[in-house]
Amino acid sequence: MTRSDVIVIGAGVIGLSAAIAAQARGLTVVVVEREEPAAGASAGNAGAFAFTDILPLASPGILKKAPKWLLDPLGPLSVPPAYALQIAPWMFRFWRACQPSRVAQSTAAQTRLMDLSKAELEPFLAQTDTLSMLRKDGNLQVYESDAEFRASLPGWEVRRNHGIEFRHVKAEEMAALQPGLAARFILGTFTPGWYSIADPKLYTLALAQHFRSRGGVIETAEISALRAISGGVEAVATNGKVRQAGKAVLAAGAFSHRVARTLGERIPLETERGYNTTLPADAFDLRTQITFGGHGFVVSKLSTGIRVGGAVELGGLALPANFRRSEAMLQKARAFLTGLKPEGGVQWMGFRPSLPDSLPAIGRARATPDVIYAFGHGHLGLTQSAGTARLVADLLTGQDPAIDIAPFSPQRF
Ligand SMILES: Cc1cc2nc3c(=O)[nH]c(=O)nc-3n(C[C@H](O)[C@H](O)[C@H](O)COP(=O)(O)OP(=O)(O)OC[C@H]3O[C@@H](n4cnc5c(N)ncnc54)[C@H](O)[C@@H]3O)c2cc1C
Numbered sequence: 209m210t211r212s213d214v215i216v217i218g219a220g221v222i223g224l225s226a227a228i229a230a231q232a233r234g235l236t237v238v239v240v241e242r243e244e245p246a247a248g249a250s251a252g253n254a255g256a257f258a259f260t261d262i263l264p265l266a267s268p269g270i271l272k273k274a275p276k277w278l279l280d281p282l283g284p285l286s287v288p289p290a291y292a293l294q295i296a297p298w299m300f301r302f303w304r305a306c307q308p309s310r311v312a313q314s315t316a317a318q319t320r321l322m323d324l325s326k327a328e329l330e331p332f333l334a335q336t337d338t339l340s341m342l343r344k345d346g347n348l349q350v351y352e353s354d355a356e357f358r359a360s361l362p363g364w365e366v367r368r369n370h371g372i373e374f375r376h377v378k379a380e381e382m383a384a385l386q387p388g389l390a391a392r393f394i395l396g397t398f399t400p401g402w403y404s405i406a407d408p409k410l411y412t413l414a415l416a417q418h419f420r421s422r423g424g425v426i427e428t429a430e431i432s433a434l435r436a437i438s439g440g441v442e443a444v445a446t447n448g449k450v451r452q453a454g455k456a457v458l459a460a461g462a463f464s465h466r467v468a469r470t471l472g473e474r475i476p477l478e479t480e481r482g483y484n485t486t487l488p489a490d491a492f493d494l495r496t497q498i499t500f501g502g503h504g505f506v507v508s509k510l511s512t513g514i515r516v517g518g519a520v521e522l523g524g525l526a527l528p529a530n531f532r533r534s535e536a537m538l539q540k541a542r543a544f545l546t547g548l549k550p551e552g553g554v555q556w557m558g559f560r561p562s563l564p565d566s567l568p569a570i571g572r573a574r575a576t577p578d579v580i581y582a583f584g585h586g587h588l589g590l591t592q593s594a595g596t597a598r599l600v601a602d603l604l605t606g607q608d609p610a611i612d613i614a615p616f617s618p619q620r621f
Contacts, residue, residue, distance in 0.1 A: 284504020325595030484517020
């Protein structure tokens with residue numbers, strides 16, 4: 209049996225970034241992916257490096273908005289009745305994470321991971337020949353009323369305290385930043401430090417190509433179990449094939465907890481399902497990403513089209529997709545962006561891998577230090593991919609992690 213230094217489970221943006229970072233430290237790496245690279249959430253996301261998004265979703269603000277949102281079955285937040293019982297323990301933990309003292313801790317931890325991820329990003333893109341895919345078009349968050357704008361101010365104050373650059377803009381400047389925005393949006397906040405990638409699927413595929421070009425191997429298999437063995441780890445596939453390595457990195461997105469459970473660990477990973485429609489590139493002359501915060505969706509400009517999407521559906525991994533959610537957001541986008549052409553779109557649903565406190569799990573398994581977890585990045589997996597890769601490589605090579613990873617401990621629940 210050939211044995212690599214490292215097996216990475218999952219060829220999404222997290223697994224591939226970690227694999228490349230490990231490879232760059234001189235380790236031999238095999239990635240095992242059950243479908244193909246970029247088969248999961250990393251393909252269809254909004255493509256944003258949302259470095260300014262340091263406030264956890266689990267916060268008092270969401271608790272205020274949630275009751276209204278939940279009343280609309282196609283609104284920004286939904287819990288399908290068929291999944292309500294299963295998700296209840298996760299929601300309870302989410303609610304506990306909304307306590308102000310915990311929010312402050314999560315924000316501080318998130319900020320450190322964001323700063324690391326931002327610092328690592330451009331060197332990583334240069335290393336993987338993907339720098340030309342980076343865009344620095346910013347994000348415009350828009351508000352429909354003075355009350356909505358004022359409700360956002362405490363969050364902006366927290367961001368200011370963490371050194372994040374932004375400016376509040378009135379109708380005239382908004383129209384200059386983004387012509388065609390409906391007049392119902394009277395105020396906005398522009399964050400120039402919000403970057404994006406030309407297309408998240410093409411980016412993830414480019415990472416796979418780079419990894420292979422440096423001798424990396426991507427094998428197709430579904431890993432059903434991990435086992436600690438003398439001097440390393442064994443990964444068992446559903447077809448019975450066993451692979452051995454010195455270390456394993458579990459980066460299987462929203463499915464990671466299933467594999468972690470085979471090591472005896474129960475991690476409260478759930479999925480926040482998200483939806484979108486990607487329209488042809490000429491559907492609208494988009495100048496910046498636009499966040500319609502009160503409606504829970506964004507409109508993003510990709511090299512491959514205009515993507516309209518977002519929403520959170522706490523519906524687990526098995527229920528069929530409800531693409532009426534994609535349609536509902538597209539209908540709103542039509543009303544909000546004058547001249548948007550809604551024809552010719554492709555709908556998509558993806559599984560955000562989410563932990564209740566809105567922070568990822570980055571750290572060693574309880575059962576063995578040779579398994580490293582890297583999952584649960586929720587809404588921010590692309591954003592935090594380069595920082596996570598750096599931390600995983602530090603752990604694989606026995607170095608002190610670049611930042612304190614205690615807040616991301618997989619055992620914190
Ligand atoms: C609508 C939407 C919009 C989003 N927008 C953004 C955004 O703008 N910016 C941002 O930063 N994030 C965004 N996200 C979140 C982001 O997409 C995710 O956090 C990120 O893609 C997670 O990456 P991952 O590699 O952990 O998981 P995935 O991309 O899901 O990859 C996991 C891989 O593991 C494989 N796998 C699973 N189980 C096994 C197994 N047992 N054996 C082998 N392989 C396995 C899967 O097939 C998959 O390829 C968005 C998500 C959604 C749904």
